[in-house]
Amino acid sequence: MTGVATDRLAASVEREVVRPGDPEYGAVSAVFNGMIDRRPAAIARCAGAGDVVTAVNYAREHALPLAVYAGSHGVTGHAVCDDGLVIDLGR
Secondary structure, eight states: OOHHHHHHHHHHSSSEEEOTTSTTHHHHHOOSSTTOOOOOSEEEEOOSHHHHHHHHHHHHHTTOOEEEEOSSOOSSOTTOOTTSEEEEOOO
């Protein structure tokens, strides 16, 4: 996923999109189970249902793996994916 493509996603969501290279990326991409170390291409920190719809449509249009982080302590690592889009509902 290119920077230009994620710029379009970032302009379309109310909150923010965190990408590799952003100062908060390491903290935002980490999950409770420290044994899980996956690196998403982008993390959409959604403010509401409209942002979720935008993010899901974006992932579909770009054929990206999609994961949903809901802020709980899932140990399996399904809340984050490599090279895909994470929808962050943690807040």
